[in-house]
Amino acid sequence: MPDSWRRPPIPSLPGTGTAPWLYDSASESLQCSSPDDVIARLYVCGITPYDATHIGHANTYLAFDTLQRVWLDAGLEVHYAQNITDVDDPLLERANATGVDWRELADQQIQLFRDDMAALRILPPQDYVAVTESIDRIADAVSSLRTRGIAYPVDTPDSEGDDLYFDVAAAEKVAPWRIGDESNLDRDEMLRLSAERGGDPDRPGKRDALDPLLWRAARDGEPTWESVVGPGRPGWHIECSVIALDHLGHDFTVQGGGADLSFPHHELSAGHAAALSGHPLAKVYSHAGLLSYQGEKMSKSLGNLVLISDLLADGVPAAGIRLALLAHHYREEWEWADDQLDGALHRLQRWRGIRSTENGVPASEVLATVRARLADDLDTPGALAAIDDAAAAGTDDPELISAIADALLGIDLG
Structure with a gap:
């Protein structure tokens, strides 16, 4: 068999989730x-x-x-x-x-x-x-x-x-x-x-x-x-x-x-x-x-393609591409627009700046919410919203928030 590709590390999280x-x-x-x-x-x-x-x-x-x-x-x-x-x-x-x-x-x-x-x-x-x-x-x-x-x-x-x-x-x-x-x-x-x-x-x-x-x-x-x-x-x-x-x-x-x-x-x-x-x-x-x-289904036959390799070559971080896609439910039919990356990159910046505070959103609550949303037909927009709340209000454990984003959503906040 041909080689696939390298496997990224997955942080461990406290407790366990459920099969979706x-x-x-x-x-x-x-x-x-x-x-x-x-x-x-x-x-x-x-x-x-x-x-x-x-x-x-x-x-x-x-x-x-x-x-x-x-x-x-x-x-x-x-x-x-x-x-x-x-x-x-x-x-x-x-x-x-x-x-x-x-x-x-x-x-x-x-x-x-x-x-x-x-x-x-x-x-x-x-x-x-x-x-x-x-x-x-x-x-x-x-x-x-x-x-x-x-x-x-x-x-x-x-x-x-x-x-x-x-x-x-x-x-x-x-x-x-x-x-x-x-x-x-x-x-x-x-x-x-x-x-x-x-x-x-x-x-x-x-x-x-x-x-x-x-x-x-x-x-x-x-x-x-x-x-x-x-x-x-x-x-x-x-x-x-x-x-x-x-x-x-x-x-x-x-x-x-x-x-x-x-x-x-x-x-x-x-x-x-x-x-x-x-x-x-x-x-x-x-x-x-x-x-x-551009108004039509993206397809090889039509040639209206946005290539991942081109985005990466232009300096778009892979985490930004992931966030742009995860902002939509996986079953949703939607139209890609180049400016959607701007919102994803702003979100990535906010997540990477999550502050530590005792009066913020408890990281344990964020973990429970993200798990619940993903267990419900992989509701990634709902999961992103839970981390957005922590980014806005701060949290008692920024390291756990980073691990949640990495383990469950594949977003490296390091």
Whole structure:
């Protein structure tokens, strides 16, 4: 596996917090994220490395960094896995457009992502897994689905072999999963989003328009691997299913990612995993809100990106970037504006100047409030407000306030 990035130290706090209640997209309700044992298992979908890392990425990874910190404060162990989609159509298209070898482009962007995550003090995954190092396991899973009649070939004239697709209807007959369970979307909306987000609902030869690609047969000029299902490369959703099952097992605690992954990616990853294991993929499906910029959703395809590396190069402290994002609830959809950093930097300055006074806000009360707010669906704006009160009135223990900000919010006040 590739190296992830360095883990920042986490101060210890007096007492323990509680595992948070999180909004679960599948049940559309708050669910307790406490695991069945002492190990909380988390999977967050990683980047496709061709434009890393924009502020929207940072917002997602910061949300699940906060979750990890709250779990750790509750006395839980955390097993965190994340993939790298280091071979996929958008990466190959960018490499072709820029004349850079796709492997070189991926390596450059993965390193930039690592550097950005380390600077932002995001807790790293224990398992940081590239798709290209998981090809054999993914192909084995596709072969198993085909043997059981849950995958089928579609005629592919521009290849010597055929593409293989997941049979949604067949999977629904044998697996604890129904399409739409995780996203709560109707068929028309799923068809629309499939077309927008990497699917091919109009491809001839498919049994159902929503059946997703499992294995893309080899084409001239594309990277390809020999496998038990013939030469080619994996489809998108099966990659995360196999990596998650291999490293976390089924029924893991939380599947996380940006809201744009709810459908089709998380929906169909869950379907693949349920068909392979006979169990649900995860207990809670949690999604961070999407950011917009200059009036449109921030996205690689539109190119309206605010890059973390650019902000850092301009001298913006990483703690200021974190505070600008934490000022919004992780599920909120909002628009990034450059002047939002000003407010975050002023807040950082106030926090670093917290004075000691016997008549201020007791630090123990601040700790209790921050824990309570974060236990309620990671209410970071409420947690920030509690420390703001201490910054305004002073506190009996500034060192404890600094430890709270560091341990639970990742803000270094040193």
